[in-house]
Amino acid sequence: MIKEPFEGVKVADFSWWVAGPLTTKTLADYGATVVRIESAKRPGGLRTTMPYKDDVPGIDRSGFFAFYNANKYSISLDLEHPQGRDVAKKLVSWADVVVENFNPGVMEKWGLAYADLKEIKPDIIMLRTSNQGQTGPFSRLGGLGLQLNALTGFVHFTGWPDRDPLSLMFAYSDYFVPHFAIAVLATALDYRHRTGKGQMIDLSQSEVCLQFLGPYLMECEVNREESVRRGNLHPYAVPHNAYPCQGDDSWCAIAVFSDKEWGKFCKAIGTPPWTKDAKFATFLSRKQNEEELDILIGEWTINHTAQEIMGIMQTSSIAAGVIQKGEDIYQDPQLRQANIFWVLKHREMGDFTHMGQPCQLSKTPAQPRMPAPCIGEHIEYVCKKLLSISEEEFDQLLLSGAFGV
Amino acid sequence: MLSPYRVLDLTDERGFLCGKILADLGADVIKVEKPGGDHSRNIGPFYHNISHPERSLYWFAYNLNKRSITLNLETAGGKEIFKRLVQTADFVVESFPVGYMESLGLDYTTLKETKPSIIMTSITPFGQQGPYKDYKASDITLVAMGGLMYITGYPDRPPLRISFPQSGLLAGSSAASATMTAHYYRQVTGEGQYVDVSIQASIVWAITNTIPLWELNKVNLKRQGSVLSGHIDKSATQRIIWPCKDGFVAYIIFGGRLGISMGNQQLAKWIDEEGLADDFIRNFNWESYDLAATTKEVQSQLEAYAEQFFSRHTKLELYQEALKRKIKIFPVYSPKDIIKDPQFQARNFWMQVEHPELNETITYPGNFFKSSEVDTNIQRKPPLIGEHNQEVYSELGISTAELVQLKQADVI
Numbered sequence: 001m002i003k004e005p006f007e008g009v010k011v012a013d014f015s016w017w018v019a020g021p022l023t024t025k026t027l028a029d030y031g032a033t034v035v036r037i038e039s040a041k042r043p044g045g046l047r048t049t050m051p052y053k054d055d056v057p058g059i060d061r062s063g064f065f066a067f068y069n070a071n072k073y074s075i076s077l078d079l080e081h082p083q084g085r086d087v088a089k090k091l092v093s094w095a096d097v098v099v100e101n102f103n104p105g106v107m108e109k110w111g112l113a114y115a116d117l118k119e120i121k122p123d124i125i126m127l128r129t130s131n132q133g134q135t136g137p138f139s140r141l142g143g144l145g146l147q148l149n150a151l152t153g154f155v156h157f158t159g160w161p162d163r164d165p166l167s168l169m170f171a172y173s174d175y176f177v178p179h180f181a182i183a184v185l186a187t188a189l190d191y192r193h194r195t196g197k198g199q200m201i202d203l204s205q206s207e208v209c210l211q212f213l214g215p216y217l218m219e220c221e222v223n224r225e226e227s228v229r230r231g232n233l234h235p236y237a238v239p240h241n242a243y244p245c246q247g248d249d250s251w252c253a254i255a256v257f258s259d260k261e262w263g264k265f266c267k268a269i270g271t272p273p274w275t276k277d278a279k280f281a282t283f284l285s286r287k288q289n290e291e292e293l294d295i296l297i298g299e300w301t302i303n304h305t306a307q308e309i310m311g312i313m314q315t316s317s318i319a320a321g322v323i324q325k326g327e328d329i330y331q332d333p334q335l336r337q338a339n340i341f342w343v344l345k346h347r348e349m350g351d352f353t354h355m356g357q358p359c360q361l362s363k364t365p366a367q368p369r370m371p372a373p374c375i376g377e378h379i380e381y382v383c384k385k386l387l388s389i390s391e392e393e394f395d396q397l398l399l400s401g402a403f404g405v
Numbered sequence: 406m407l408s409p410y411r412v413l414d415l416t417d418e419r420g421f422l423c424g425k426i427l428a429d430l431g432a433d434v435i436k437v438e439k440p441g442g443d444h445s446r447n448i449g450p451f452y453h454n455i456s457h458p459e460r461s462l463y464w465f466a467y468n469l470n471k472r473s474i475t476l477n478l479e480t481a482g483g484k485e486i487f488k489r490l491v492q493t494a495d496f497v498v499e500s501f502p503v504g505y506m507e508s509l510g511l512d513y514t515t516l517k518e519t520k521p522s523i524i525m526t527s528i529t530p531f532g533q534q535g536p537y538k539d540y541k542a543s544d545i546t547l548v549a550m551g552g553l554m555y556i557t558g559y560p561d562r563p564p565l566r567i568s569f570p571q572s573g574l575l576a577g578s579s580a581a582s583a584t585m586t587a588h589y590y591r592q593v594t595g596e597g598q599y600v601d602v603s604i605q606a607s608i609v610w611a612i613t614n615t616i617p618l619w620e621l622n623k624v625n626l627k628r629q630g631s632v633l634s635g636h637i638d639k640s641a642t643q644r645i646i647w648p649c650k651d652g653f654v655a656y657i658i659f660g661g662r663l664g665i666s667m668g669n670q671q672l673a674k675w676i677d678e679e680g681l682a683d684d685f686i687r688n689f690n691w692e693s694y695d696l697a698a699t700t701k702e703v704q705s706q707l708e709a710y711a712e713q714f715f716s717r718h719t720k721l722e723l724y725q726e727a728l729k730r731k732i733k734i735f736p737v738y739s740p741k742d743i744i745k746d747p748q749f750q751a752r753n754f755w756m757q758v759e760h761p762e763l764n765e766t767i768t769y770p771g772n773f774f775k776s777s778e779v780d781t782n783i784q785r786k787p788p789l790i791g792e793h794n795q796e797v798y799s800e801l802g803i804s805t806a807e808l809v810q811l812k813q814a815d816v817i
Contacts, residue, residue: 063617175611214466321546326619359583
């Protein structure tokens, strides 16, 4: 009997950047055999994005790439080369699942459209996840997840009322699209198990983004009103903000919803006289005087560390959390005990912390087996062991330039 | 595709996207609400701004495609009925505080005695174990603890939260992924299991290169306004958002091959065609432009051309023409713009859902995926409180007369 959920599932992974590779990472972390098809000739995406080990750039030294790519094999192929494409097709016939996130048209150019794949392997499951789907006038514009922040409303909903809308510094949707991708891939595998049928899944990343935006799109349509950015304020909570604390750029978030919680909050901060002021007595009056209230609270929080504030609030059952920086997350005792980070010995980078999985499955937890691969690290293993290519044929492929190395 | 399977969904806003995703995949998702309805029905925005538990657009959006029954799990009768329901189900998804289901005697250990193959998923702020497991949390404290806030905002202002709650959405989608992973294992082996979802960990999954930046370079990725940073080298930033005639657009002036694929050259040509170029930009060597090697002066010179150019056009002019010229300029859309966007319309993304109780048809975002094999249309409107009591309970063999008694006894 299998010990891991996706044990025995074979994945040909043509994806790059983040949304595709995080999808295949989850498959790999739960036991699938994932082969990443990369191009040593045109390495791109995260492999050329910082941080680098010892600050020295190098194709196998990107911590961004390594952090999100544990447990996979890597092969390099030149897909412009006919024999490179032959190896790709062998991988397709080996695979149960093909994942790609190129702009529409790229897989077609290589003769790897869904119709081609189906001919090679009739029950193949192909997940295609491009920025705006496989069809429609803007599908071929392509682009990055960073730009979807703008297109799908996240920029509109971020920022301060007195300043321009603000963009997140990174491709937000690249990190949640993979969850939708896994849900539909596991479903498609189940469906194939029951019916014998494969399928092509068109997972438009912009359409996934709108799953988050639903209420506000409907609000606009039904009420002819648009919600907008409002800093850190919340319509149903006051105080509700980030408050300055002792230390360099240290902050603590506090959220107080009901009058009852307000009472507990006042007690927790030692009931200074201003808390008795009539202008803070009710939810509505606190809302009216929120700016002043936030200043007064900040005058109290600044004398404590963020950890202390969180402790004081939690003791009084008030929601509060340190606004954690990279180093805080890295050391967070809660995350450490959950074993969501894996320290694995990377061939080029040595001991390096890889991301694990955010959820814990009681019987089949995600397992670290291999560090993130160096580019083309497993060409020989994949060809000979997984694809049963003979020694002779392999040598010929190597000479032909099929691997682009 | 999941039509053979039943989900009992006991979640609120901390997890109801999980059940929604399973429903969109075809599962029979039954929302189990306390009598009077799930408290998250009180979250706005509301239909015509009428604050009423059956008018919440917030609740509608994430509970479409589900059925609803009411059941009081704090009564002996309610627990007994719940166990009978579990026998008919394949999944239980809940988002109560840690320990609550156990206090009712309805934790995984108990439920698997009732139904050995059940998969139970719990979504909580910090997971079931660890020093913070009982911490009080809300969206802002979770995006704080998960690292998303520190990297969002301006350097001269406090860290910033996205203005609508993200934590339950990140956790709900993460839970759907883990739940379906557990399901595929059950499909092959017959065995169920327990899935423990931490909202904080689901946020940490999504904070880009924050953690390796600290581990390798001892740099805390920090908010710096609408710029990309921590990608090329430690000090370089690239502007993302630009004002245009009627709003804002997104464009990033990358170097190298990425810059070429973004359309830098085509943009320069377009700027030239409008008479805004001089020899500097006309003769600029995009092939060798490298963000790691360029100077701040060159970068700001290039930005000045772009800024002037974008300000002369509307966001839709820019977007439409960018498509023709293969330049990756994207509009900053508000909800109103998204609804009118030609791409979503061309893909028949939007779904018309009838709400007979409101005498109205409401347009919803459609399913999150399309498939060559199955129809992915929306099947059901979001349910009223206990709308399917009769339907579901009669399947369990509970008669109409008994339903009346159970209602009187505050069980349903």
